[in-house]
Amino acid sequence: MKVTDTYNDIKEVNLAYLMLAQNMIRADREAAVFRLGISEEIADILEALTPGQILKMASSDMLLMSFRFDDSLLLDLLANHERERGVGHIHAAILAAGKPVETAA
Structure with a gap:
């Protein structure tokens, strides 16, 4: 995979994430x-972004979203297929809810 392919993939993920986040916020904050x-x-901030601002932000070659599962327990709950899926996802949601949220610095 070429570096330019990776950058283009990151830009696509950024655009999809920003659009999804904005739609989610507008639908059920x-x-x-x-x-x-x-x-x-x-x-x-995300709700107020114009389409032009979203495109500009998405064009960054830096991934804008961050993964919430930064500990092994949460990751295991989401990825483990041996447990009943619903129970693991509920437990993961409870753990994720207790984590600090991202804020503007």
Whole structure:
């Protein structure tokens, strides 16, 4: 895989993430804040972005989203296929809810 392919893939992921996040916030703000792991301040910023601003942000070659599962227990709960899927995902959601949200610095 070429470096340019990787950068293009990152830009596509950024665009999809920003559009999804904005749509989620507009549809159900409380659920979006929880599911995205963001603060109300970040939600306000994302909701107010114009299409041009979203395209500009998405064109960065740096991944804009971050993974919430930064510990092995949460990762295991989401990836483990041996447990009943629903119970593992509920437990993972509870653990994720206790993690600090992303804020604007």
